[in-house]
Amino acid sequence: MSSSPHGSKAAGTNSRPTSKDGSKKNIWSSLLDSVANGKRLPEKNLLVLGGTPESQREFLESFSADASDGSGLVNEKRKATGKTPPIANQFALGYTYRDVLDADQEDTLARVSAYLLSEPSLSFAPLLKPLLTPQSVPETLVVILMDWSDPWTWIRRLREWVRLLRTVLVSLDDETKIVMEETMTEWRDRKRGLDANSAAAGGLSTSGGQVTIPLGPGEWDEGLGVPMCVVCQGADKIEKLEKEHGWHEEQFDFILQFLRTILLKHGASLIYTTPFLANSLQSLIHSSLGIHSLLKRQSLKHNVIDRDKILVPANWDSWGKIRIIREGFDMEGVSTAWSIEIQDPPEPIDQPPESDNGPGEDGTSAVRVFEQTIHDPKRDTTIAHPNSNSNGTKIEIETSDIQAFLSSQVEVLEKLKAEDEKDRANQATPQLEMSPMDDEGKVNEHIGPVQFNMGGIQVDADDMLKKLRDREASRTQKKESPVPNTGDEKAHNQALANFFAGLVKKGGASPRGSPSA
Template sequence: MSSSPNRGSKSATNSNNNNSRPTSKDGSKKNIWSSLLDGVANGKRLPEKNLLILGGTPDSQREFLDTLSADTSADPSLVNDKRRGKTPPIANHFALGYTYRDVLDADREDTLARVSAYLLSEPSLSFAPLLKPLLTPQSVPETLVVILMDWSDPWTWIRRLREWVRLLRSVLVSVDDETKIAMEETMTEWRDRKRGMDASAAAAASSGGPVTIPLGPGEWDEGLGIPMCVVCQGADKIEKLEKDHGWHEEEFDFILQFLRTILLKHGASLIYTTPFLANSLQSLIHSSLGIHSLLKRQSLKHNVIDRDKILVPANWDSWGKIRIIREGFDMEGVSTAWSIEIQDAPEPLDFEQPVENNTPEEDGGSAVTVFEQTIQDPRRDRTVAHASSNANGDSVEIETSDMQNFLSKQLEKLEQLKVEDEKDRANQQTPQLEMSPMDDQGRVNEHIGPVQFNMGGIQVDADDMLKKLKDREANRAQRKEGPPTSPGDEKAHNQALANFFAGLVKKPGSSPRGSPST
C-alpha cells in the first residue's frame, strides 16, 4: 500500500516527460530535428567557388564566361534544350559586377559546384573597398583571380597587369590577420604542389624531419596569397598583327617571355584563347578551383609551341624553359624591376602618353618601359606617318578594316539598296512585262522547241523549211536586181518544186497528215 504514492509520482513524471522535448544529462533542451535537418542540408549543399575576373570589357567578360560554361559533351543539343533560358544574367556594366554558373559533371546531370563570378573592368583604387569583403578566411582557399587581356592591344598588357597587381596588393594588405593566415596557408599549399608534395606528404615530412626542395630562381618571389590566371583573348588577331603591322616571330616571342617571367614570380598560369574554337580554358579554371569530375578525368597539358594556343599551367614554368624560346632576353632584369614596380599604389591607365615622357624613375629601370619600347603601338606610328604623308601630299599605306566589320558594312549597303528598289517598284503605276512574245520571238521559240510535222511518213522540220523559203525569196530578190533571167527557167524551177511536194503527198500506201504537232 505504501508503494502507491511512489507509483503515482512516477506516472506523473512520465506524463510530464512525454509532453516535453528530450533533455540532455545537464538538463538543457536539445532540438534533435533541427540538428538532423541541418546535417542533411549540409550534405546537399553545393561546393561554392569564387572567380574574381579583372580587366576586359563587358563584352569580353561575357565571352570569357560563355567559353567557361560551354558544353563539351558529345551531344550538346540535349543540354542546350534542357538549360535554354536558365542562364543567369550578367550584371557587369557598373562598378563590381556579378553572376554565377553551375558546373555540371560529364553526364550533365550532377552539379559539381557553383561558381560565383565577380567582375571589375578598371584597376582604380576607389574600387578596393568593393573587393575587400570578398576575401574572408573561408573564401580565400576557394577563390581564383582571372586577369583578362586581349590581342587587339598587346602593347598595353604589362602596364595593365602592373596596375591590377598593385590593386590586389593594396587590398590584400588591408585584410584582417585571420584572412592573412588563410592566404599564407593557400600559398604554401600551391608552392608544395610545385615541389611535388601534397598536404599529407608535407605533414609526414614535417613529422619525420624537415625536407625542403628549393624553388628555382624567380619562382614564387611575389605570391599574392590567391592563385592567379592570365587569359589572353582573341588569339585569332595574331595573324592580323602579322599581316597588317609587319610583326614577326621576334615580337610574339618577346611578349611570351615577358609574360611568363612575370607570372612565374606570382605562381600564376597563362593561356591564349580563340573565340568559337575549343581550348583548355575550362580545364585550367576548374583545376585551379579544385573542381574535378567524378566520371571523367580531365588532363591538363602544357602547350608552348602553338603561338595561338599557349597554355602554361601554374607550377610548371621555369627560367630554363623561358630562356630556350629566344636567346638574349634579360629575365633577371625584368624580374628585379617588376618586384620594385608593384610596390607602389595603382595609377590611372593612360596609354596616350608617349613612352619617352615617363618619369625619370621609370626610364631605363622600369619593366613597363622596357616592354613598351620594344612592343610599340603600331597605330601611333601609323598616325605619325599619316601626318607626315599628308604634309608631303603623298601616302602609300592603306588601312584595312576587320573582316567582320567589312561584311557588316556590306550587309547594311545591300539592305539599303533593297529598300530603294522596293520604293522604286512601288512608285511604278503601270508595271510592264519584262518579256513580250511579240518583241522577242526567239526566246519563245527556245522555250517551245522545234515545230515538226509528218508528211507521207517523212518528218519535216517547219523551221528548216521556213529558213529555206526565206533563202529562196532572198535569192529571187537578188536575181531581180541583177541581170535579167529567163521566165521559162524560173517557171520550170517552180514546177519542179510543186511536183516534188505533190509526189510526197500522193505517195501510194500512205495518207498525208498535214496538221503540225508541237
C-alpha cells in the same frame, strides 16, 4: 501484465520526448544539419579583372561551355532552356553566377560566383575588399583578361591590376591575411606534389629523412595571397599581326617570355584562347578552383609549342624553361624591375608611354622595356608617315568591321529617307499657268542644241541664229555710223552674192552645156 518490464518498455518507447529529454532533440538536429550540408553546393568565386563587357561575356561562355563533345562551344541545351543567368557588367563591379555541371550534365558540382571589373581604378578598391574574407579566400581565383587586339598594352595593364590587388590585400584584417598566407603555402607546396603531412612538415620524407624542395630563381617571390590566372583572348588575331603588320616569331617569343617571367613571380597560370575553338580554359579554371568531376577525370597538360594555344599551369614553369624559347632575354632584369614597379599605387592605363616620368620609368622599368620592343603598328605608321605621302594621299586606311559598317549604313539610309519625305512634304505646288518660256535659260539647258542637215552640211541652228543676229546688229551699227562704206565691203558683198548664186544654179540642175546666166 501491466507491471511486467516488457509493458513498461513499450510504453516508454511510444512516448514523445519532453522538454527535459534533450538527447533526442540533439539527434534530430544533427540529422537535419547533415542533410542540409549534403545538399549545399560548394561555393567558389571568380574575380574577373580587365576586358570589355563583351570579352567578359565571351570568357564566361567559354568557362560554362559543355566540353563533353570536345567542340568547345557554348552549351546550347542550357541556353535553349533559359537557365543561363544574366550578366550585369555594364557599370563598376558586375556580377553573375554559373553552376558547374558534371560530365553527364545532371549533377551540379559547384556554384561559381563571378565578380567582374573592367578598370583598375583605385576608387574601385572598396568594392573588392568585402569579397576577400577568411572563408572566401581559399575558394577564390583571380582572372585577368587580355586581348590580342592590343598586346602592346599587356604589361602596363597587368602592372596596374597587380598594384590594385596589392592595395586591396594590404588593407585586409589580420585573420584574412593569415588565411591568405596559408593558401599561398598550399599552392606553392602541395600543388607541387607534396601531401598534406609532408607539406606541413616543410618537406618530403624519403628514406627516413626530410627533403625540402627549394624554389627556383624568380618563383613565388611576389605571391599575392590569392591564386591568379591570365587569359589572353583572341589568339586568332596572331595571324593578322603577322600578315598585315609584319610581326615575326621574335615578337611573339618576346611577349611569351615576358609574361611567363612575371607570372612565375606570382605563381600564376597563363593561357591563350580562341573564340569557338576547343581549349583547356575550363579545365584550367576548374583545377584552380578545386572543382573535380565525379565521373570523368580531366587532364591538364601544358602547351608551350603552339603559339595560339599556349597553356602554362601554375607551378610548372621555371627560368630554365623560359630561357630555351629564345636566347638573350634578360629574365633577371625583368624580374627585378617588376618587383620594384608593383609597389606603387595604380595609374591610368591610357597614359601614353612618353609621359612616364615616375620612379622606375627611366629605362629600367619593365613596362618601358616591353613597350620599347612591342609597338603599336598603327602608331609606328603614323610616326613614319604622318597620314600622307608626297602626293597628299593617305598611306593607310582603317576599315571597320563589316557588320558594324552595315549597321551604321542602315541608320544613314533611314535618316536620308526621312529627309526626302520631309522635303517632298514641304515642296510647293507647281504653278501650271506659268509659261515654260518665261525662263528661257532653264529650258535651253534641258533641250540642248538643235541641229539639221542642209545640202549635206550639218548646221547648228543656234549657232546660225547667233551669227545672223550679230550680222544684223553690225549692219545697223554701220548704217548709223557717219563713216561711208569702203570698196572692200562692196567687194565682199559681191563675193557673197556670187557664192549663193552658184549654189542656186547647182541645185537647179540646168542642162549640161547650157550657158550660165
